Amino acid sequence: MPDECVALIDQIIEERHRVGMTQAQLAKACGLTQSVVARIESKRARPQIDTLYKILAALGCTLQVVHT
Template sequence: MTSRGDWAQLREDALRDPEAGAAYEAARIRFELGNTVRERREELGMTQAQLARAAGLQQPAVARFEAGGTMPTLPMLERLAAALGMRLRVGFEPADRVAG
């Protein structure tokens, strides 16, 4: 399988498995959260070490989080938000409104 269509079909077929779909969604959430924190940190001109100190974390924890390697707890998200001068907002939205 080398064409883009073949890979897209393979992905679609794999995500029909509920366990694979759940794992994919968890990875997507981790990636989006980490990317958001990294972008804000860079906007502020902060290093990972500076953010870690401000949030009461270790720099490797910030690096893992920004890379999407860990699923954070709500208290960790609150500490990161405060260190970045932001407010954490958590919510739910109907699944049919979410772009896949």
């Protein structure tokens, strides 16, 4: 998995903890199963872009792209 994807997943985990959501709560808010969220967070699955946007929306976040 690319480093950028790993970093994004780590940020998603941090934000989920910051807002006090469990994996199950996040999954429900996104229309996913808890096992899908767990696989993404453990980096065993790379989220598709539509799934990523659902997760970010449920956390109240947006995707910010930085060009270097």
